[in-house]
Amino acid sequence: MNEMSKKQQILQDLRKLILSRVSIVYIVSDEEDRVETLLKELSATFQPRPKLFVWNPFQGLRAEEETIENSKDPFEALDQVMRRMDQSFFLFEGIHSFMKTDPLLARKMKDVHRALRNRYTTLFIIAPILVVPEELFRDMVIYELPMPDVSEIERILNQVLSSSPPSLKLAESLSPELKERMIKAALGLSLDQVARAFRSALTGRSSLDSSIVDAIIEEKGQLIKKSGILKLVTDRPTLDEIGGLENLKDWLRKRAGVLSQNGRLQGIPLPKGVLITGVSGCGKSLCAKAFASFWGIPLLHLDMARLYDGTVGEPEKALQIALQTAETVAPSVLWIDEIEAGISIQSQKAGGGTQSRVFASFLTWMQEKKAFVFIAATANVIELLPPEVLRKGRFDQIFFVTLPNPQERKSILSIHLKKHGVDPSKVNLNMLTKVTEGFNGAEIEQAVNGAMIEAFHEGRALTEQDIVIAAGNIVPLSITMKEEIGRMERWAYHRAIPASK
Structure with a gap:
């Protein structure tokens, strides 16, 4: 999907659901204001124009010029939905909390589905988590709302800039390149978070420079902390702070523009990631960090060994949350240090089913991830990794670092x-x-x-x-470790690309 048309794609998706007479649409998102705005825009595309009613447990059902009395109770509100015969959209905010605790609400939802399935009236539910009783899965469509795209973030940036006191000075110092970097840094945030990040980053500034990008990225740290296992790394060295390794640097420089608008328009394929192996202390982790600073995107650290220490709950669930978070704040670099500690052949044999399932989940995600999450993995003992990880298609390249010349x-x-x-x-x-x-x-x-x-x-x-x-x-x-280094170099001779020239 082209980023510039993502909003239009969302409206088109929702319009198709309405014309297909889908009775209940469950939107997974916490952006209530954004969904309300989208549904208002969507209603304007129909003739006659459907009225949009919004419900929450404190205000009941309300529209722009109409409030339905005695509709704060979810059962009463759903009765009102079934009674209304004209074409309308109903957006329920916060009803998922009741669905968790009251099994009768699932029965009521089933009645709503039966009442609306032959009408052009649609019940939308918005919630940050999916709470759907098993008996309702066939009666509703689940729609995961994509995060705001470049055009939406640019609109918010322009609004924040124009409302800032030194708006003229800020606008004069904002180059097209810096503006693109600011927008790219804010991708993965909700519209509220985008506005807050821009306002926070602009506070106290009368001009703009590249440091504002780091200030915006810090806002993503709040999202990352919630994952429990990921860590936002702020110490990101530049390529100039790394001595040598020119082959790896050249590989990266050739991909400098993959995230630019020009790169997107030309359909340049996004890199998936690299695996860096070799001698300890020769810059593997330093290179992994440099990818993030080079592209100006967040660097997330995933500790694979911590998955199994019992501090983050079930390993499979913890990994799923971590990978979802990485995609949410994309574009980003996911740095996995000593990847063999979590998905080695030995750990799968020792850990049995749990390690095997974690490994399978990770491989599937590597292959199917949609967002730009560049994997920068390092390995000290690469022979411990299963062959499925090393095959072409998982990583773009395997680099070997050895003692500096x-x-x-x-x-x-x-x-x-x-x-x-x-x-x-x-x-x-x-x-x-x-x-x-x-x-x-x-x-x-x-x-x-x-x-x-x-x-x-x-x-x-x-x-x-x-x-x-x-x-x-x-x-x-x-x-x-003379013998060990010799063994590593012999292994890498025909299996990896030297990071140095």
Whole structure:
């Protein structure tokens, strides 16, 4: 579905249901105001125009110019629906709470279905959760309301900008590119949340810059917290903060515009995800985080091992909620660190049916997800993963990271020196590159950090000799795990793409 026509598609879907004489439509959504607006627009497309009545347990049935007395009780309100013979739309808000507790309400709904099935009168139920007694499944249609699209979010942004005190200055500093990034960051929020996110992000600003995108993304953190198992990661390094790994960076740069309007119009296929494996400390997790900052979208962390520790309830249900949340706040990057901890061959054998069902659910979701949720998975021991995960179609590419080469070590040293305010040109990087031969990225960082502490303790500036001494106190993984690294490299030779050139 084209994002620009999503609202029209919703109206078309609902119109088809009405013309098909569907008696009860259950809309799964918590956006009551939005649904009321949609139904008002929908009623305007019919002649004669149906009247829209909205019910809630405190106000009863009411329309723009009419209120039906004694209709606060759900049974009385449903009786009024059945008695009314003219074409009307009825939207019931909050009735799902009564359906949970009163089994007689299901019987009443069945009577409503029988009364309306030959009329052009439709009962709409809106609720954030699905509460449908088994005997009613055949008598109603369930419709999941899509989240607001680009055009709806742009309309809200324009309204918020025009109502802000420094609206003229804000409008002048809003470039088309930044506007598109703001709209993209707000995708996955309800209209109320979109307006709140924009108002909150604009508060105290007289001009706009790229930092406003992060402020909008933070609003999504409230949704993510409710999942219980997902975590919104705000520390998202840029590609410039990663030394080397040019093959992986080039792969990502070629997909820079996949989320742009131009990319959508040209039908550019969206990437599904990548699996990054290799030597510990060589930047697997760092790369996974960089995908989110590159596209300017939220980064969600899914801890697969936590699914089974008993703190989040049933593993299958917890995973389902997590994946639904990831799609709700899409576009997003789903970072799964050490994916083999949750869906390895051994864990399926040890855990029996539960692990197998979780694995099957995850594979199905990977294949069928509709929203753009880019999976950035890392694995330390990739051989533990079932072959179904590794086959083409699950991930776009499998990258292998190994110990950095001399040029990459030089780049990593420069990055960490700059972080500490040290000018790399004042240091003999070529000599330090040789000293750190066999070091991974994490060990190089530790050497620089240790040198900084030593220099600070002695009250002087950092020297390259400090780094040499700090590096000499580190026994790198290339020595302690020499055989294991060799085994990894042999496995990856014909099975994965090197992340480095």
